[in-house]
Amino acid sequence: MPISECCNIGVVCCEADASIPQIAHLMRKHHVGDVVVVRHEDGARIPIGIITDRDIVVETIAEQVDMDLLTAGDIMSSPLITAHENESFAESLRLMRHHKIRRLPIIDEKGVLYGIVSAGDIIHLLTLELSMLTTTMTEQPVVESQVRP
Numbered sequence: 848m849p850i851s852e853c854c855n856i857g858v859v860c861c862e863a864d865a866s867i868p869q870i871a872h873l874m875r876k877h878h879v880g881d882v883v884v885v886r887h888e889d890g891a892r893i894p895i896g897i898i899t900d901r902d903i904v905v906e907t908i909a910e911q912v913d914m915d916l917l918t919a920g921d922i923m924s925s926p927l928i929t930a931h932e933n934e935s936f937a938e939s940l941r942l943m944r945h946h947k948i949r950r951l952p953i954i955d956e957k958g959v960l961y962g963i964v965s966a967g968d969i970i971h972l973l974t975l976e977l978s979m980l981t982t983t984m985t986e987q988p989v990v991e992s993q994v995r996p
Contacts, residue, residue, distance in 0.1 A: 850939040851932040853972050854953045854962035860885045860892055863920035867907055870898055870919055881950050883960060884923045891959040894952045896923030929954045932961045939964065 859877045861870055863884055870882050884896035898919055906922040907914045929952045930939045943951050949966040 848936045849933050850930055850936055850951075850953055850964055851961060853936065853968060854932075854964040855968065856962040858883050858892075858952070858960055858963045860894075860960070861898075861919050862886065863895065863918060863923070865919045867903060867914035867917050867919075867922070871900075871903060871914075874900055881963070881965075882919070883952050883963065884919045884925075885960060891957070893958055894927055894929060894954065894960045896920070896925035896927050897950060897952065898923050899950065927952060930964075931956070940969065 859873050859879050859881075860883045861873060863886070865884075873882050874880065880900045882898050883892075883894050884898060885892040885894050887893070896919070902922050902924065903914075906912070907917060928942065928946045928948055930942055932953050932955050934942075939951060943949070943966070951964050952960060953962040953964060955961045
């Protein structure tokens with residue numbers, strides 16, 4: 848299965864000059880823990896970095912830095928690790944594990960932001976798949992007893 852089938856396409860984004868309070872507001876408004884930093888190129892969003900709620904805590908609050916003095920470009924994780932929309936689910940997991948990241952922006956063949964997948968998204972998907980398998984396993988004897996009394 849390509850990773851594009853299980854990623855979120857409603858990615859919350861900002862530009863590199865966005866302030867930290869603006870980013871925190873976006874996170875709260877959209878109930879997300881990350882914002883992808885993009886540059887606009889011919890109307891397309893090209894991802895250049897990512898900021899997580901943890902980045903804000905570790906880089907500003909913990910260091911007692913005035914958040915109004917910093918921008919997304921100052922604290923974003925860059926270079927950004929991304930996966931191509933046609934990469935497999937398994938390859939995307941390997942990429943996340945190798946780079947020890949919990950969020951993976953997904954890009955198309957032109958490098959344009961397509962979506963994002965998080966560790967939580969993957970856990971949710973795997974839980975659903977395991978639940979369906981468990982249901983099949985527990986219902987199989989019942990069906991067999993009806994077919995072969």
